[in-house]
Amino acid sequence: xxxxxxxxxxxxxxxxxxxxxxxxxxxxxxxxxxxxxxxxxxxxxxxxxxxxxxxxxxxxxxxxxxxxxxxxxxxxxxxxxxxxxxxxxxxxxxxxxxxxxxxxxxxxxxxxxxxxxxxxxxxxxxxxxxxxxxxxxxxxxxxxxxxxxxxxxxxxxxxxxxxxxxxxxxxxxxxxxxxxxxx
Numbered sequence: 001x002x003x004x005x006x007x008x009x010x011x012x013x014x015x016x017x018x019x020x021x022x023x024x025x026x027x028x029x030x031x032x033x034x035x036x037x038x039x040x041x042x043x044x045x046x047x048x049x050x051x052x053x054x055x056x057x058x059x060x061x062x063x064x065x066x067x068x069x070x071x072x073x074x075x076x077x078x079x080x081x082x083x084x085x086x087x088x089x090x091x092x093x094x095x096x097x098x099x100x101x102x103x104x105x106x107x108x109x110x111x112x113x114x115x116x117x118x119x120x121x122x123x124x125x126x127x128x129x130x131x132x133x134x135x136x137x138x139x140x141x142x143x144x145x146x147x148x149x150x151x152x153x154x155x156x157x158x159x160x161x162x163x164x165x166x167x168x169x170x171x172x173x174x175x176x177x178x179x180x181x182x183x
Contacts, residue, residue, distance in 0.1 A: 004045045007158055008061075011041030011151065028127070031139040036108055039079070040148055043107045044100065044155045046083050047090045058083040072122060078114035082107045100152040105141055112137055 018035035025032055042061060046054035062079035066072065086107040093099045116132050119125040125132070 003158055003162060007045060007155070008038060008041045012038035014038070014147075028131075028135040030135075032136050033139045033143045034136065035147075036111070036140070036144065037147060037151060039111060040104045040108065040144065040151055041155070042079075043083060043086060043104060044152065047087060047103070048159075051084070051087055054087055055080045055084050072118070072124065074115040074118045077118055078111045081114050082110040085110055097149070097152055097156075100155070101145060101148050104148045104152070105144060108144060109137070109141060112140070 014037040015035040018033075018037070022033045022035070024034060042058070046058060049057070058079040059076055062075035062077070065075045065079075086103055089106075090103055093103065116125070116129065127135075
């Protein structure tokens with residue numbers, strides 16, 4: 001639990017660092033890269049969680065981000081929606097590195113599409129869908145492929161560390177049914 005929280009917080013800290021290195025042009029005169037490592041880290045750990053917990057924690061995280069960044073309700077709708085879709089889709093896939101990258105990029109695409117829908121319905125943006133994706137999403141999706149490669153690798157290291165900690169804890173238990181202990 002705490003390792004997952006630290007993993008997601010490290011993703012959001014990576015977002016802050018990338019936003020300093022690549023400032024966002026809100027006028028959309030050029031292609032824009034919007035870092036979403038925190039969301040992708042949360043997406044990778046929510047695949048292993050039960051559906052209800054993953055969706056509710058996604059809504060809570062989206063609400064916290066909306067309140068922190070003074071946005072409307074874009075993330076509180078987009079986070080649980082993309083996590084719900086990716087959660088059910090991931091049950092049909094394996095856990096290879098390529099499939100994790102593909103799920104991450106697809107989840108990011110779904111999140112951004114849901115955010116565009118919310119912003120368009122509330123009248124905050126008047127861009128057409130093709131202009132939105134050309135100016136904002138193209139570079140964002142392409143730029144996250146190498147970042148997601150590193151994030152998925154760190155996620156695998158995190159899970160292997162969690163498994164070894166759980167195995168060590170199980171070996172230290174002093175109960176009669178534990179087959180790893182010799183009497």
